[in-house]
Amino acid sequence: MADRLVSNEGANVLMGPISSANRVAVSSALERLQVPSLYASQYEGPAADDYCSEWMFQLGDIPSQKIEPFVPWLIEEHGDSFYLLGDDYSWPKQTNEAVKQAVDDGGGEIIGEEYVSLDTTDFSSIIPRIEQEDPDVLFMTITGGGPAAMQSQMQEQGIRDQFAQVGLAHGQGVLQGASPEATEGVYSCHAYLEGIENDSNTEFISKYRDKHGDDALVNYFTGPAYNAIKLLEDAVDRSGGSSPEDIKQGLQGASTNSIMGETIIESDNQMTVGTFLGQVNSDQKYDIVKSFDPVSPTGDCDDI
């Protein structure tokens, strides 16, 4: 796919992909093609095999920006026993490694860790198991149709008030698969949420809705994707050219103050960005509860 876009269509820069599994594959193609790509999705950060890719610019939030501030807050507010439930692939597993580290550092305890195959929508037998372990926080990295099904089934079994629920892939758009009562109160933490209050975001949301209709979906993918274009704009301005090499040079150090607040690509080809803790309200949208300051990437990647 990347080959076709670059070789046949003549692309100088790519946007995407979304899943970590796809990103690893695209990264290796980029090295060969010598073309940059903007990856604007939350992901596992330095734990990823392609973290130090020279051409893959990672413009989504990583565990040190999100998990590390978020977990201590959960321990403080809701208690120290965590149950982890995720889909059985790289992003949930590597994110959970970061969660485990953060829980451990915060003096908490992991009392359960469970993975289901992708596309699982029947959680009816996992729920009693979680209930039996009685965690303070259920930390979910299930994706696709999973979040809505899980929330509905917890609601149905009447156990939603027994522990706090966190869903990193419980985005607006998938929550609508469950009733509002089944999703209210769920926490998530992202570099972008629709409810962020700054002038650029208010303007962006209103223009976006004007163009695409009032029920156009805005979720945690929307912000990073828009922000990535802003960074690309800055990169082209800075380097004064739009060849793949110019874009790559320009992106290193590119910054923008846009709908997600200040973002900059300082090191590791990874964006420095702050994150927002949100809680689902009765309209199935996230209200901002708290914001966490931007965290710089580790700078572990030499020579890029």
Place this chain on the structure above:
Amino acid sequence: MAEIAITLLLNALSAALALSLVALGLAIIFGFMGVINLAHGAFLTVGAYVVWMVPAKLGLSFWVGLVLAPIIVGLIGALIERFVIRYLYDRLLDTILATWGISLALVELVKLAFGTTSKSVSNPLRGSVDLGVTVYPTYRLFLIGFCLAILVAVFAFFKSTDIGVRLRAVIQDPDAASLQGLNKTRMYQYSFASGAALAGLGGAAIAPITTVDPTMGVTYLLESFFAVILGGTGALIAVVPGSLIVAGSTNVMTFIISPVLAQTIVFVFVIVAMIIRPQGIVPEAWHE
């Protein structure tokens, strides 16, 4: 402990019976027509969207949707049989490709019409029933009874009604049945439509307890195939034990071991069972 055991058994039973309904549709289409219907998952999806649309867009009750879903999906099935499948009888590989194509088209149509976001079908029977040993969600109890009733009705239809007997005659020997004056083409159309209707009904019935989205059919398509293959295609009723093993045991084992391991064990079991008993796990005495 007894409480959890009963809850798990009821979970397993509701999942298995819902799967039986869907798998029965697949078995009817394969058993009667020799068509391997890869559009079965898409039929289920359309059924679920009907039951979402009726309250959300038309303001009518869930129950109206539950009645309309099999009718609408059955009609879609009849049309697909008339304009596609009819030209492909006795061409097994081509029906696989054609139904797969139909499946992709139906799913894309659903996306075009309603978008890719998940839809919520609100539970028409909220709350739980106190069964003494455990408290269990009302809708799931209804689902168990409803699926059982439909299964009994379908089997009674094939055993006792005139049209059921004709359908069975067509399966046993299509040419002889034709010579006796039975309209083979008509019977095939009924079979495909009723198989599709069962998938639509299954999709509608499970909609309140799962996520309604364009790709929801995939898992059920896979599980239905496992249930049919495991039970064997010799007798329609074989889908019930097939489904009990595929959905029921996955459900129970998920509580005991990890979910992924539970699913893997069931898949391995199905493969081993296929090698040892290619005719299916039910005794030959059950076959027609």
